[in-house]
Amino acid sequence: MRRLWIHHVLPLTFAAIPVLTAAVLFFAIPPDARGQYLDRVRTSPIDWIIIALGFTLFAVQISLSWKALRWQETDFDIRTDRWLSHLAQGAEWFPLLGLIGTVVAILQTFSSIKPGVTPQDILHAYGPAITATGGGLYMAFINILPVWVVSVGRDLIRALAGIAPAPTDTPPIAVPPLAPGDKP
Numbered sequence: 001m002r003r004l005w006i007h008h009v010l011p012l013t014f015a016a017i018p019v020l021t022a023a024v025l026f027f028a029i030p031p032d033a034r035g036q037y038l039d040r041v042r043t044s045p046i047d048w049i050i051i052a053l054g055f056t057l058f059a060v061q062i063s064l065s066w067k068a069l070r071w072q073e074t075d076f077d078i079r080t081d082r083w084l085s086h087l088a089q090g091a092e093w094f095p096l097l098g099l100i101g102t103v104v105a106i107l108q109t110f111s112s113i114k115p116g117v118t119p120q121d122i123l124h125a126y127g128p129a130i131t132a133t134g135g136g137l138y139m140a141f142i143n144i145l146p147v148w149v150v151s152v153g154r155d156l157i158r159a160l161a162g163i164a165p166a167p168t169d170t171p172p173i174a175v176p177p178l179a180p181g182d183k184p
Contacts, residue, residue, distance in 0.1 A: 006161050011069035014153035015062055018145035022058070025138070040131040046101035047135050054094060054139030061087050061146035068150045069157065076154055084147045091143030098136020105129035 026034070041047045061084060068080040109125045158164070 002160070006071050006157055010153065010157050010160070011066055011071070014069050014149050014156075015066035015146075017149050018058070018065070018142060019062060021145055022142040025141070036127065037131050037134060040128045041135075044101070044105075044128070044131065046097070046104065046132050050094060050097050050101070050132065050135045050139055053097075054135075054143060057087055057090055057143050058139075058146075061143065065146040065150050069153050071157060071161065076157075081150075084150060088144055088147040091140045094136040094139040094143065095133070096136070098133040101132025101136070102129050105132060 029037075041051065064080045064084050064087070067077060068084060070077065106126070106129045109122070109129055112125060113122065
C-alpha cells in the first residue's frame, strides 16, 4: 500500500496541485471582472499570445513535474530538473508581455480620444488596457508553481519513504578562523 502511495498517488496528487490552484485562482476573480477579461481576450492578439504561451508552458511543466515526482528504484529521476528550472525562468517573461500589451492598449485608447469625450468614455476605453497585465501576471504565477511543487513534493515523498532528504546544492558558509585573542 505504501508503495502505491509513493510511486503513483503522491506524484499524481502533487502534479495536480498547480492545475487546481490555477482553476481556483481563475474562479476567485469576481465574475464581472472575469467576464470583462474574457470579452477583451476575444479581440486582443497580445492576450492570445500570452494565453497560448502560458498554457503551453504550464502543460509542459505539469507533465515534467509528474515525471520528476515519480520515485525510481533508488531516487527520483533528476533529468527533468534542468528543464523545469528553465521553464520556470521563462515564466518571468509573462509580466513583461502583459506590460507590452498594456502600453499598446493605452496608446490605442489615447489615439481614439476625440474632442468632447467625457471622463467616463475615457475610463471605459482604458479598461481593456489592463487585461494584458492581468493575463501576464496570472500566467507568471501559475508557471512558477510546478517547480516549487516538485521541490516540496520530493521532500515529502522521501520522508514518507523513510529516506533522508536530499542534500541541498548550496555550499556551506565559510567562517573565517578567529585571530589569536578574539572571542567567539
